Amino acid sequence: MKTLYFDCFSGISGDMVIGALIDAGADPNLLVEELKKLQIEDEYELKWKKIVKNGITSTKFDVVLNGPSHEHSHDHQHGLDHHHNHEHNHVHYHDHEKEHHHHHDHDHRAYKDIVRLIEGASFSDQVKETALKIFKKIAEAEGLIHGIPFEQVHFHEVGAVDSIIDIIGAAILIHQLEISVIKSSPIPVGTGRIHIDHGIYPVPAPATLEILKGVPIDQSNIRAELTTPTGAAIVSVLAEEFCSIPSMRIKAIGYGAGTKTFKNHPNVLRVIIGE
Secondary structure, three states, X not given: OOEEEEEOEOEOOHHHHHHHHHHOOOOHHHHHHHHHXXXXXXXXXXXXXXXXXXXXXXXXXXXXXXXXXXXXXXXXXXXXXXXXXXXXXXXXXXXXXXXXXOOOHHHHEEHHHHHHHHHHOOOOHHHHHHHHHHHHHHHHHHHHHHOOOHHHOEEOOOOOHHHHHHHHHHHHHHHHOOOXXXXXXXXXXXXXXXXXXXXXXXXXXXXXXXXXXXXXXXXXXXXXXXXXXXXXXXXXXXXXXXXXXXXXXXXXXXXXXXXXXXXXXXXXXXXXXXX
16 A cells, blocks of 8 residues: 655645656656647647755756747746746736737636546546546636636636646656555645735635635745645645654655745655555
């Protein structure tokens, strides 16, 4: 029985999850191959590299969007997840910044388009089921906040390719690592304010907080958005218990780097895998 523990001492985001799983020994090349089943590989490129974050060697995972209109992907990392990294990124709602650069349909995938994309790919049933559950969790939260049925949610941000990759990628790698039990620490969300198109919003963002209903939150004085909607959805769907490190014999440890850097605090997600 393999157990995976998410040690979220600096919060959690989709790219941190993938980075940590790769760091703990999941195969990034298998991830690249598996994701080809979505048949959207002309839209993105995956990159991962070892970086040192406040003295901790960790893996930084990035989704780089392709095409001439995506030349800004380094400056404005799109997708829910990456507002974890840029204090002033526009979160969930209409991203004007993005609209100047992109007029592709795939930037505005609706929830039902994403469901169709996942169901139509030849993933194992387990991977499909996990990915669909995580997306549904986000759609329900966004629908509730915007006052619309979740089926009608348009994922201006979550639908951005990188969040699709982060969520399906997490499902693929957890399946590949043959994890049978997932537990997590309580989730620090950070404090302060973030700028989004609708103005200045509190941290955690409304969708993140909605997704974390029923999940123990950890107080944190770090003035930043530590947990993103994508990270929150991954952990709230996957973890069956929120606790301190469970009794186990440790086999592998991985650190996934976030994009933000804090002065006295390594912005990494730790995963611990044991039997």
